[in-house]
Amino acid sequence: MNKFKLIFLGVAMSMLFACSTPVSKKTAKPRFLKENISQAELNNPTAYKRYYYRCKNAETQDIDDLTTYFPLSRESRLKENFGIYFQLNGGKPIPFDHIENRALNARGARFEVIYRSYQPINGYFVDLVARQNGSTYYKNAQGRQIPWLVCREN
Numbered sequence: 001m002n003k004f005k006l007i008f009l010g011v012a013m014s015m016l017f018a019c020s021t022p023v024s025k026k027t028a029k030p031r032f033l034k035e036n037i038s039q040a041e042l043n044n045p046t047a048y049k050r051y052y053y054r055c056k057n058a059e060t061q062d063i064d065d066l067t068t069y070f071p072l073s074r075e076s077r078l079k080e081n082f083g084i085y086f087q088l089n090g091g092k093p094i095p096f097d098h099i100e101n102r103a104l105n106a107r108g109a110r111f112e113v114i115y116r117s118y119q120p121i122n123g124y125f126v127d128l129v130a131r132q133n134g135s136t137y138y139k140n141a142q143g144r145q146i147p148w149l150v151c152r153e154n
Contacts, residue, residue, distance in 0.1 A: 031118060032081035033071070033095035042069045042085060042093060053135070055088075055151035064089055066151055084115060086128070088149075094121060096128060116140075 042048050053066040069085040076082065082098035096115040104110040115128040124139035126148065134152045138145035 031083075031095065031097065032076065032078075033083045033085065033097075033118070035095065035118065037085065037093055037095075039093070042087075047072055048085075052154040053151040054154050055137075055149040057149055058147045064149060065154075066149065069093065084128075086117070086126075094119065096126075099127075 042050075048069040049072055051068045051070070053068070055064045055066050056062075057064050065088075067087045069087070070076075071083070079098075084096050084098075085093040086096055087093045095118045097118060099114040099116050102112050102114065104112060110132065113128075113130045115130070117126040119125075122139070124141060124146075127138045127140055127145060129136050129138065134150065136147055137149040137151070139148045140146075
């Protein structure tokens with residue numbers, strides 16, 4: 001009787017795995033934005049639209065200056081290429097990927113846009129939640145979002 005149960009279990013397991021879809025082995029597509037971009041490239045007004053923000057740093061309570069750069073090329077408008085550069089207090093520009101647009105009401109008239117940094121900033125990946133009246137940058141600490149910068153356009 002035990003032999004019958006083992007055979008049945010073996011057949012059931014093999015049928016279960018035979019019906020499952022294979023795991024895709026596609027490699028990740030390279031990111032559109034450059035990891036290292038020069039200030040001269042970002043200062044080109046035909047290639048990038050610049051926005052200035054004043055941000056309150058939730059950790060230090062200081063006021064920081066933030067500049068974001070939006071690529072203007074046709075290719076940058078493709079959904080898989082959309083992103084921005086983030087530059088805090090004149091430091092190194094850091095690329096952010098577009099993650100999603102989230103509707104805040106049924107008609108979609110109010111929404112927020114979510115971005116995520118390509119690389120850690122001060123040890124954390126950073127999520128940007130951009131809304132109509134301001135933006136908040138969150139440090140992503142093991143799945144928890146900790147407010148870091150609360151910004152308003154300057």
